[in-house]
Amino acid sequence: MSAINLTINELAVEVTPGTTILQAARQLDIDIPTFCYDPELAPNGACRICVVEVENARTLIASCVTPVAPGMVIHTESERVINARKVILSLMVANHPLVCITCEKTGECRLQDYCYRYGVTDSKYSGEVKELSLDDTNTFFVRDMNKCILCGICVGKCQEVVGAGAIDFTRRGFISNVGPAFEDSIEDSTCVFCGLCIDNCPVGALTPKYSLGQGRPWQVKQVRAICPYCGIGCNINLQVKDDQVIGVKPVKESPVNRGHLCVRGKFGWDYLKSSDRLTAPLVKSDGVFVEVSWEEAFGLIVDQIEEVKLRCGDDALFGLCSPKASNEEAYLFQKLIRSLGSNNVDSFTRHCHAPAVNALMEAFGSASMTNSIEELAETGAILVVGANLAESHPVLNYRVREAVRRSGARLIVAHSETIDLVDIAHHYLPLRMGSAVALVNSLANFIIEEGLHDRAFIDKRTEGFEIFRKEVSGYTIKYAAEVTGLAEDELRAAARAYAVAERAAIVSAVDTDRHADSANLVLALANLALLTGNLGREAAGLYLPYGENNLQGIADMGALPGVLTGYQSIKEKNVREKFARAWGVSINVKPGFTVTDIFKHGKKSGIKAMYILGENPVTCSGEHLETAAFLTDLDLLVVQDIYMTETASLADIVLPAAAFAEQEGTYTNTERRVQLSRKAVEPPGEAFPGWAILAELAGWLGFDWNYDGPQDIFAEIASLTHQYAGIDYERLNEQGLQWPCPKGDHPGTKFLHNGRFSRGLGRFSVVDYEPQAADNLSICCSKGHFNCQCLSENLSRHSVINTLRNNNV
């Protein structure tokens, strides 16, 4: 189709057919006011404020819903248009309380801005006005529906984007309103408290309770940071006033979350101000913690580490790294442990993510999610297995919904529970818990039987297909139907839907459905993607989002017992030599203990001293009492954290650390996007950024480290790590960069395995359904994600969002 030429305000513009007048004007940076228009929602043309004058048209035209036509001559600010807008504003103001002097929205209220722009000071249409009472019944935000102008943006976000469907228009005419069914309270509705309604309300109808009376928009500094909860790594603007964070808003420009957040990002940040924060170094003396100076704490650590090393050897020290540490912290942490002579550094993420990580390594040679968050919305079919994204990764869930809503993607949901996506799924497979491997194998077998597999891709890019084909042939649809409890036709239809899509994606996450035999399920899913050639291409792939904000990053940084940064194996001599040269120490050839080894063997592991960076093994290792006893028995336990956790309370020395908002650092999200989080406020009391504590301690231990700041540390990481080599803080500025990014002019890598798998050829694996896996589930600790928390809930339980959990459980 050929382009359309038209003129707006005397300016010529060429646009593609189907473009609306509003979109065309925006291409020319012409500002047409809007209330009810939102780029991600279907336009409804309700508010009429966007009317424009089109020459030779009989009436003024709503620009948000009118497609351009060739030769249109448009005026967006003609006298007729301005008069119409004045009338619309005047009608709105007639039933809108003009309490701008105290309204929290003053300064960023669109109604106020447009009244200012068109000189509407009050209304000539006086009449009945709404007199609804203020609704402050929920924990998180206040609703003043008298201010609502019924634009419907909040309804669209809630129903279409989020899928919570908590609110809609109610009634009709003068008494129409927006709210939950039956005028129930928000907390009794299906609201998930993602805050999208608040962030997109053009007026002051919705206000987070935390911002009430805290400051005017123009007094507030915006500091761009990265959400500290899950692996999506949403970009947030911390609202800062008087060295205090007073709120959080999503960043609209970020390709990661595009203006979306969930309850954790929107409301979970208040743990920063928790009275439980550690504010001074503590040393245990006769069973009681006493505050000491940093010098004293460092002195004691040095003495005791040296004593343990002397008595029990280098391998008696173990470092446990939190997946919430920044890249710089994790890098320095493993550098410190390795400089002290052992590779004993690991993290707890093994427990929940290692099976998936190992499976991906086996199949593709890289443990990361293959494609980007952004691409998901473009795909043709999505198979969701073993994932309840609305709880674990809500922002990714919005993208799945977007794919269905806007790109017409076919959605196949296999879950033992009626999760929210079932509402919009084309194929719902309510399988028996624990039977997912049988399901996925049968889909693969059916796809082969029907000849829907991608032979060219299999020949060129994969290995092990023939064995796989033979082994999987036992998984007939009939057998799968018996095992999963699903109808045969449904299985066939689902297999076809996935296989025939030009590009199809698979999503699986940390979820009870995946716990039974996680590694096997991931391998089975990898087989399915290999079979259909849905790898190494845009908007296809296998999405296994991580549960923690920097799980990807700390693994990249080498906080693992067998590898250094960028997964460089310590078994390789040239790798050890490279790091030895860079660090001025020798690198131990022996791989370190894994965290599983340590906590399984306890005392017998030979570990005498442990440095725990922001982790809480007492609550998340699964064996509370044994873990606590083991930690208590250590000769030295140093815990660096922001709270006095159950683990910290067992420590000999506790070091108070800065939280994410109190320091600069980078985090690598689940799509390998390295993102820069800025410092917004000072840490409380004597607390220090983690990197500074580690660097200072290294000095006390006799190492010659010199870093002026995280930027220096990152430069060192880049110099030693191929995947990060082309990244520096300046390049990270707005969007971050996805590794591998080997050179300074490299744009980063949107999706992996383009043309070649990390391991060369993609590998089919034979995985069998194990019926006992389903039985194990009853005793399996089902540590799923609740929407309001993350894994060990170390942050969320110090936040107001914890109230949601208490309500849920």
Add this chain to the structure above:
Amino acid sequence: MNTDAEATAINQEIDLHQVDSIIEPYIGRKEMIIPVLQKLQEHFGYLPRQTMEQVSYRMHIPLSRIYGVATFYAQFKMRPRGRNIIRVCKGTACHIQGSPKIAERIEENLAIQNGETTTDLRFTLEEVACIGACALAPVIMINDNPHGRLTADKIKDILASYK
């Protein structure tokens, strides 16, 4: 103010199997929400909250959306209706002939307002725009029976004739 919420407090035993059998033919057809609600209202006389919750659950439509539809259209009733429906004509002719006084007298007699139902479920009162019997103004209809050329004093006896 919260009249609909109150309405749902009226505890009527709802046979969910009955509700399901009404919904069943429409499952997978979200655009049929209005016919589903009409059928339910036909059966129950109004839309009890439990029926709307069941529609939400079975048809995968948010309850807020169903409530939005149900409160948008005047045809949907959220409260049980009386055995006898009184329609007071508020058309021009009736108005001139004194329909406000007629309505007022009915309200006094039954102690309900326009749109409400007596607690014994005997009467529901509704004001309507015009029932097309202007020659009989002022006129009311009770169920299918017109009562015309009314005066307020006749109301008591007319109401008494309906049980």
